[in-house]
Amino acid sequence: MRITCPFCGERELGEFTYLGDAKPVRPAPGASQDEVYDYVYLRDNVAGAMEENWYHGGGCRAWLRVTRNTLTHEISSVEPAAGAGARQVVK
Amino acid sequence: MAEFSWEARSPLERALVSEPYGVQGEAGVALTEIRNFDLVQVMARRGKASEMATAAKGHFGVAAPETPKAVRTADATLIWSGPDQFFVLSKGGRQSVKSLVPIFAASASLSDQSHARVLISISGDKARALLAKLSSIDLYPAAFPVGAVAATSMDHTSVTLWRGNDAPGGRAVFNVLVFATFAESLWQTMLDSGAEYGIEIGHSEELA
Amino acid sequence: MTSSQSNRLDTGGLIDRSQPLNFRFDGKTFSGFQGDTLASALVANGVKLVGRSFKYHRPRGILTAGSEEPNALVELRTGARREPNTKATTAELYEGLDAASQNRWPSLAFDVMSVNQLFAPIFVAGFYYKTFMWPAKFWEAIYEPAIRRAAGLGRAAGVADPDHYDKAWAHCDVLIAGSGPSGLAAAVAAGRTGARVILCEEDFALGGRLLSDGGTIDGMPAADWLSRTQAELAAMPDVRIMTRTTLFGVYDGGTYGAVERINDHLPSPPEHQVRQRLWRIVAKRCVVAAGALERPIVFAGNDTPGVMMASAMRTYIARYAAAPARRVALFTNNEDGWRTVGAALGAGLQVAAVIDARAEISAEHRSLASKGGFPVLHGSVSGIDGGKNGVRKISVSLTGGARAEVEADGLAVSGGWNPAVGLTSYHRGRPKWRDDIAAFVPDGAPPGMVAAGAANGAFGLGACLREGFAAGAAAARDAGHGSGSGATPVADDEAFSLAPLWHVAGKGKAFVDQQHDVTASDIELAQREGFESVEHLKRYTTLGMATDQGKTSNVAGLAIMAAVNGKSIPETGTTIYRPPYVPVAIGAFAGHHRDENFHATRLTPSHHWAAEQGAIFVDTGLWKRAQWYPRTGEKDWLESVTREVKAVRGGVGFCDVSTLGKIDVHGADAGAFLDRVYINTFSNLAVGKARYGLMLREDGIVYDDGTTSRLAEDHYFLTTTTAKAGLVMQHLEFCRQVLFPELDVQLTSVSDQWAQFSIAGPRTRDLLKEIVDPSEDLSNEGFPFMGAREVALRGGIRARLFRISFSGEMAFEISVPARYGEAMARNLMIAGKPFGVTPYGTEALGVMRIEKGHVAGPELSGTTTAADLGLGKMMSTKKDFIGRVMAGREALVAADRQVVVGIKPIDKARRLRSGAHIIPKGETPGPDNDQGYVTSVCFSPTSDQWIGLALVERGRERIGEIVHAHDPLRGEDYDVEICNPVFYDPDGGRQRG
Numbered sequence A: 001m002r003i004t005c006p007f008c009g010e011r012e013l014g015e016f017t018y019l020g021d022a023k024p025v026r027p028a029p030g031a032s033q034d035e036v037y038d039y040v041y042l043r044d045n046v047a048g049a050m051e052e053n054w055y056h057g058g059g060c061r062a063w064l065r066v067t068r069n070t071l072t073h074e075i076s077s078v079e080p081a082a083g084a085g086a087r088q089v090v091k
Numbered sequence B: 001m002a003e004f005s006w007e008a009r010s011p012l013e014r015a016l017v018s019e020p021y022g023v024q025g026e027a028g029v030a031l032t033e034i035r036n037f038d039l040v041q042v043m044a045r046r047g048k049a050s051e052m053a054t055a056a057k058g059h060f061g062v063a064a065p066e067t068p069k070a071v072r073t074a075d076a077t078l079i080w081s082g083p084d085q086f087f088v089l090s091k092g093g094r095q096s097v098k099s100l101v102p103i104f105a106a107s108a109s110l111s112d113q114s115h116a117r118v119l120i121s122i123s124g125d126k127a128r129a130l131l132a133k134l135s136s137i138d139l140y141p142a143a144f145p146v147g148a149v150a151a152t153s154m155d156h157t158s159v160t161l162w163r164g165n166d167a168p169g170g171r172a173v174f175n176v177l178v179f180a181t182f183a184e185s186l187w188q189t190m191l192d193s194g195a196e197y198g199i200e201i202g203h204s205e206e207l208a
Numbered sequence C: 001m002t003s004s005q006s007n008r009l010d011t012g013g014l015i016d017r018s019q020p021l022n023f024r025f026d027g028k029t030f031s032g033f034q035g036d037t038l039a040s041a042l043v044a045n046g047v048k049l050v051g052r053s054f055k056y057h058r059p060r061g062i063l064t065a066g067s068e069e070p071n072a073l074v075e076l077r078t079g080a081r082r083e084p085n086t087k088a089t090t091a092e093l094y095e096g097l098d099a100a101s102q103n104r105w106p107s108l109a110f111d112v113m114s115v116n117q118l119f120a121p122i123f124v125a126g127f128y129y130k131t132f133m134w135p136a137k138f139w140e141a142i143y144e145p146a147i148r149r150a151a152g153l154g155r156a157a158g159v160a161d162p163d164h165y166d167k168a169w170a171h172c173d174v175l176i177a178g179s180g181p182s183g184l185a186a187a188v189a190a191g192r193t194g195a196r197v198i199l200c201e202e203d204f205a206l207g208g209r210l211l212s213d214g215g216t217i218d219g220m221p222a223a224d225w226l227s228r229t230q231a232e233l234a235a236m237p238d239v240r241i242m243t244r245t246t247l248f249g250v251y252d253g254g255t256y257g258a259v260e261r262i263n264d265h266l267p268s269p270p271e272h273q274v275r276q277r278l279w280r281i282v283a284k285r286c287v288v289a290a291g292a293l294e295r296p297i298v299f300a301g302n303d304t305p306g307v308m309m310a311s312a313m314r315t316y317i318a319r320y321a322a323a324p325a326r327r328v329a330l331f332t333n334n335e336d337g338w339r340t341v342g343a344a345l346g347a348g349l350q351v352a353a354v355i356d357a358r359a360e361i362s363a364e365h366r367s368l369a370s371k372g373g374f375p376v377l378h379g380s381v382s383g384i385d386g387g388k389n390g391v392r393k394i395s396v397s398l399t400g401g402a403r404a405e406v407e408a409d410g411l412a413v414s415g416g417w418n419p420a421v422g423l424t425s426y427h428r429g430r431p432k433w434r435d436d437i438a439a440f441v442p443d444g445a446p447p448g449m450v451a452a453g454a455a456n457g458a459f460g461l462g463a464c465l466r467e468g469f470a471a472g473a474a475a476a477r478d479a480g481h482g483s484g485s486g487a488t489p490v491a492d493d494e495a496f497s498l499a500p501l502w503h504v505a506g507k508g509k510a511f512v513d514q515q516h517d518v519t520a521s522d523i524e525l526a527q528r529e530g531f532e533s534v535e536h537l538k539r540y541t542t543l544g545m546a547t548d549q550g551k552t553s554n555v556a557g558l559a560i561m562a563a564v565n566g567k568s569i570p571e572t573g574t575t576i577y578r579p580p581y582v583p584v585a586i587g588a589f590a591g592h593h594r595d596e597n598f599h600a601t602r603l604t605p606s607h608h609w610a611a612e613q614g615a616i617f618v619d620t621g622l623w624k625r626a627q628w629y630p631r632t633g634e635k636d637w638l639e640s641v642t643r644e645v646k647a648v649r650g651g652v653g654f655c656d657v658s659t660l661g662k663i664d665v666h667g668a669d670a671g672a673f674l675d676r677v678y679i680n681t682f683s684n685l686a687v688g689k690a691r692y693g694l695m696l697r698e699d700g701i702v703y704d705d706g707t708t709s710r711l712a713e714d715h716y717f718l719t720t721t722t723a724k725a726g727l728v729m730q731h732l733e734f735c736r737q738v739l740f741p742e743l744d745v746q747l748t749s750v751s752d753q754w755a756q757f758s759i760a761g762p763r764t765r766d767l768l769k770e771i772v773d774p775s776e777d778l779s780n781e782g783f784p785f786m787g788a789r790e791v792a793l794r795g796g797i798r799a800r801l802f803r804i805s806f807s808g809e810m811a812f813e814i815s816v817p818a819r820y821g822e823a824m825a826r827n828l829m830i831a832g833k834p835f836g837v838t839p840y841g842t843e844a845l846g847v848m849r850i851e852k853g854h855v856a857g858p859e860l861s862g863t864t865t866a867a868d869l870g871l872g873k874m875m876s877t878k879k880d881f882i883g884r885v886m887a888g889r890e891a892l893v894a895a896d897r898q899v900v901v902g903i904k905p906i907d908k909a910r911r912l913r914s915g916a917h918i919i920p921k922g923e924t925p926g927p928d929n930d931q932g933y934v935t936s937v938c939f940s941p942t943s944d945q946w947i948g949l950a951l952v953e954r955g956r957e958r959i960g961e962i963v964h965a966h967d968p969l970r971g972e973d974y975d976v977e978i979c980n981p982v983f984y985d986p987d988g989g990r991q992r993g
């Protein structure tokens, strides 16, 4: 498999580390145990396009949000994580 | 009181033996360790990428690379190392972390990497053939021209690879910055991989 | 020379008669020529019997002339280079080649195991499943060794491979598999556009079937066109021709696997050269021009030596000038098989008869028969009279029911052609059936790939050239290149007519899969037993599961299956195709990663100094770390380690701890960031101070620990454990970029920038005073416990000094830029000489941390909470941090959790072992009363006995209780006392003093 890093260009799979589903959002401080439980454990078993977290650890060390089809491995988009590089992020 | 001497030793000092290696005859590859350099990582503070760029332009006279490129200044090479960050590589003492801190005080975080890396320069007719065994990057002349940079991996080890200025005669020169503690291991792999081409080995303080 | 080659034709062929080569087969010396394969040289020497079959030990000959060969498998070379299952049909002949046949004992001609044939009824489909079911213990002891000896596909060398292999990457616009007419036309078309082209050819020569079948292209003989085309390609700088290279797989994203047999055609690789190279090729487009494989017709005795594929027979005749037989018969169901008749007549061989299963043959062939003086029999071959010495007589069932016999010493068989659909089907593609050629053809292909020519079901020479040229041009265009110049090469298309015929009923064994000895009746039996799906059929009969992956057998097998199921072939379908297309040596996959280069290694800055001291090194992840420093006269490691511990506790020692992960954390929000990743607070840490920190995973379990110092308002220096260094960096980057992108934080690994040494023992300060500049205040007031700051060293360099202790002693850690690491070790020896300074390794480090009750890897096991480790009080209640909420889950705060305690054996002389289970005293060990286990043990020189740490249920409430340690792995049972985990200096006076 090859992933096109938005910073580095197209690279081979070996440079990347897979983390998993990029959809769950970490609950804000003060969230209930149930909400955090869902965030930590609850995952969709997607057959098709799925947003995933990948780390370009063997390259520029950016975290990426990769949309990959779990059936075909086709990658339709690769976006940098919100905080990759020095972009100002307002939260 | 005892006397202490502080001799800086390259991590390759023992592994590097300056004599021909592998197939005898005209060497297909030259491996040269570049010693005595300063290497400073400059990373923009959050939201300060343009300030960092301005500071770099002001200090170096050229813009720091914003894409995987290496650019030469009067006495340093600025090498892209990731989004909103770059290395300043210079001959030992020219652009030390101490001298750069004030330049980037308001815009970037600096980290001294002078001892964290080993710099190996690879040239010769078979340089690309050797690197094809270590690197998944396409080094075809048009795909990886002079000044191209890749933050990539060799032998499962992170490296910064870039193409320096061509050597006299037009031969391509590739530079590899590898983590110091991995350097001897990668060096041995390079020797192993390049033995079939014949290797000329040396070290120098001149950056290509 | 030729005189000894009884079946060598006097003229013709692409062999070099000026270069004779001697070789050995089963100990007998033969000769052949440069350009031969082992198979063609054996044919030239009249050798028909080349091996025994896998299950029945039936005599077998050469069936094909390519990598699809199921029978002619040999052990090539001898000694450490002996390689079993080498195909004689692809092994190039070299001077001194030494090969031996397989599956026979004691000799090929007299094989004791051929009695298996008498027991044939028990070797039917599902034989393994039916025979070796039980008792289970018989499997290892009796069945498996017996099967391996009787059946095994050749013998491995049994010693390390002396050759080297390597791996490389290549990149191109257009990758072409195969150099037959389609592949060459594709290469020319793509090359002319200026595209970067890689053409892989399995053979050592380009041309594919052109080398055997000739023809006319662009008005010139195929051989001339071939040399013109090769010259044109050679002149293109961006076209790379790779012969002896098999494209064996396609992977996601346009990545292809190929193996280049660089030196397999030599006795051994020249010095410094590798034997094979594994290529990972990244291609924008790929043209599969891998051709087609001729398929057999299944009939009784079809495995008799001398029965050969028709195309293979003319390859031996035309390309190698070697006659597989003197009097040849042909059994065909199609037009193409007749070419072999032409080749045989052209070479002056006799043609005994043509048995054609079709009702009609062309006028051209009728006149060929009458000119050649041989009969054309309409019907099928129903049996062979012959044996290990070859074919004698062929029984024919004529259309209409009559029988005939043909005397011949060789039978060429053609059942039609199967496009090589492997590569195009590797992404779970299913080929589609084409009735007009009675064959499966690609139905789509992985992204970027297209099949052309015979691989796509186009069997005419003209069609192959047209498809190949068009595919090459289109691939180059799709890869971003313009159109090229020059015209499509032109040739006529041969007539093609075929009457499908898969299996001729008859008496005797009719083999479908010759390598795995699967017969037509095995397939019928499997169907009767209910294995109707092709995937079940394959596994039950092992059809197509040998090293040839059923290249000559799969389609016939499923055609027979379809017939017995009463279904059509497309309804029956194919099994899943999987790479590799040909067997690839594990050595090629490993490349340089073997022996000392098995993985990359990391060396500490003082490594070579430690080696000089005679240190024993231990692999810790990728690192080599000094484990202990033996001295002359010490009888074992324990004596050395005990000395090192005593030297530290009684004086001073030092240890290279550079392997700890080190991360610069910069930025205005660095403190706030650390507050979120650690359970304790770092934003309130004073500049110049260090603090121990603990990280959790988001699920509440402990992740990592380490000391982090604040060097400036906006600069922390964080350390991790050795094992987790890379993972913690990844985790922190995740926190920075994904979870908390609003924070101003920058992270840089400085693990390799600093050589870090732990200096420990009551004389530490004395040693430091020698080496640190006298202006630096190292007193308890000037440099208190957990202080961290930069200091000047004598002789001019600067260092970072941290007053932290892992050993429980008065201790500092000192960091210098890594290139000074070796000098630092030497200087510590000089500075500490008056105080008996002792370098110590990771064992002594471990002993002292256990004595001090510090947790490490065995306790941070991925199952423990902060409270389990006795660090629950560190968890801040005033802030959010990773793992906070989940750490509060019921099960993670349960009162009966296993927590860290110390243990001591009741018998003071007893040695403890990690992994022993903790059971209540007096109870019989079982899963219900398993209350924990021993995590870390050491011989404690301070306590003069073995001590340990353990995770024990409600352990802290049970200090003083005697429990039972049960170690079924080593067969040990003994009692231990639960105690405080801090064995040494529990009030911490020594490290603070």
Ligand SMILES: [Zn+2]
Binding pocket: A005, A006, A007, A008, A009, A056, A059, A060, A061, A062
């Ligand atoms: Zn990247």
